[in-house]
Amino acid sequence: MRISRYIPILSLFLFLSCNDKNGKNGNNPNDTVLLAEKYEVSFPKLNSKYTSDNKTFVENFYNKHYNPKDFSGGLLVAKNGQIIYENYSGYAYKEKDDKITAEKPIHIASVSKMLTAVCVLKLVDEGKIALDKSVQTYLSTFPHAETSVRMLLNHRSGLRNYAYFTDDKGVWNKKQTLTNQDVLDILATKPIGLESKPGTRFGYCNTNYALLALIIEKVSGKKYAKVMNEMIFEPLGMKNTFVFDDLKKKDEVSQSYKNNYLRLAFEFLDQVYGDKNIYSTPRDLLKFETATYSDAFLSKKMKAEMFKGYSYERKGTRNYGLGVRMLEFETGQTYFFHNGWWHGNTSSLVTLRKENVTIISLSNKYTHKTYQTKKLAAHFGDYPFKFKNEGNGAD
Template sequence: MLKNIPVLFLFLFIIGCQKKPDIKKESTVKDIKGNVSEYAVDFAPLTTVYRKKKRDEIEAFYADKINPKDFSGSFLVAKNGEILFESYSGYAYKEKNDSITQNTPLHVASVSKIITAVTILKLVEQNKLQLDDLVSDILPEFPYKETTVRMLLNHRSGLRNYAYFTEDKGVWNKKETLTNQDVLTLLATKKIGLETTPGKRFSYCNTNYALLALIVEKVTEKTFPEALQQMIFDPLGMKNTFVFSDMSTKEEVSQSYKGNYKRLAFEYLDAVYGDKNLYTTPRDLLQFDLALYSEKFLSTKMKDEMFQGYSYERKGTRNYGLGMRMLEFETGQKYFFHNGWWHGNTSSYVTLRKDSVTIIAISNKFTRKPYDTKRLAPKFGDYPFKFNDEEGE
């Protein structure tokens, strides 16, 4: 029996090593110091044949649908944490001849909502608030007593969009920069009103996520950018990610352009965060996506809350979770994603959970091409999309 002990130890050693993330893997989640993060997860390695086949398919899609000659932005596809294809083209700041690289943060518009939602869910896990807490209990100024944190997350609050109600006569002087606190104060002091009864129906609204950012600040006693830096960006090594909140630094970030490369000016709405104003890269978003597979980063219970639909008052495949859009097909398959559009910035983040695939496209020169990323989904799993190239979608 003693002769078998070395063999047993060798077996246990091999098994133990298999459970540990490979520190040499470029795609392994690492913290801000470059150490393997506690949230790192190992996936099965891809075969050389599989990588080559998928890379060829993605490259053909990219050349046909994205067209790098006219695309200003970044693009990445990964499976099991391994980058299959990535490309960067165009200018972050064309007037300065500042080219986009893998380290160039671009404005991802409403893709920001996913990060905001996960921050709230992590605070719920820490017992610092609950999903069904009343917003007015956290933010006493808030005037609507039936609205919960969950309703903000799944867009069932009935609130009006601040981008629209600040256009109403006498509500806001558009020569002044609007802040998140201003949004709350206007709701409390002006006759803004609701679009619908809280909890009654889904209505996508940026105001929800501007308020969620204030809730993060109230609960953590930190600014929203500081809270995300400590809770999300640093632990996941998202070195090229930040929340834009200071208009005096607008010349230091990537710019936004029309399709003809005419630069779009910043405006009074551009300091509100939570719903937008996240600048990041595909590689950083990949680290975030990989961490979402970790039980340590976000528990299964919270992910179950996040990745379920909440709006079934209308029949159809479209639904919304907590910070996550989804298509729920009759086959039972679910397609998870979030798109963004702000000024000339458009973006798409796709996370195929069943297939551990990440697809990210970001552009700062207006185009709808990032939204075409869903065409890649059927190459990885049973996503029953029907595309008509001649008629469009």
């Protein structure tokens, strides 16, 4: 495949705004913007007044809630694929005086699940994976015949988290690096058991996405990192995004820190991917999120499967689609997002589908500030959040 024909032109329009100053909602219906030649997305351009007013609002929000002198990471807010505001501060690798910039990849933690899910759904579009087939169809040694691919994607598999069952006596020697294949082998050979019967309830579990990465490898005959490059990163021009799958290269990537800049060591779980271990930037993630509006990138059928809830056994607003969290309000509004937390890395990607607004926050120095994205969402849409006494929202 020649990559050159898929080079995106998103960068040509990210900072553009039209000169119509009369638009009340920021839109000029006569203008469109494109993501890429292959993945065209038609969005109105933002007028200068809308951009200026909202840039000021978000900048004030950033200065109030993030404290640039202390925050290590990036915040980006966009509408219609066009950046309204972005800011970067702190260090990717403090000991090397390597500062975070718009081009510096940092660990996006569980936001990686969104990208893994889209890769799986694209393979479903290609007829290589079937959502309701047993996981055993693709991973023959997997021990639970009733567990489907869809159950891995929406966390209804009932599986235990590999980060926990590797703590069980006799299961794993923590002096050895754990791999995705090891996770499968443990499930196949050890009496790990289930948290619940497959398909009966939601249970967020990193094991699901470690197995999905193996399924991607099985049906493609290629490593997960290569498939992600070929199907997502390269076609979308995500030049600063990659899968970290080799602990021998741990000194070559951005580090993670406690909130006092004490560097956190890599450990035996840090080579498992699919659930985590994608490094990226807010700008690259904007390209990915914008592409999800394109029917050429992901079919309408797969988007419908992705952005709907699957868990209604308990009352409440919280739900999960295929690789995306959501809050379903009685007002009819649905808030789509995914948060992440791994070591000192925290992340949040918000995709307001009704308003075409994207909010991305990444940090590599432990903080709950990353999850302030929810407060920004309430500015751009009618989301009835109650912020008092809320949790940190981490995964």
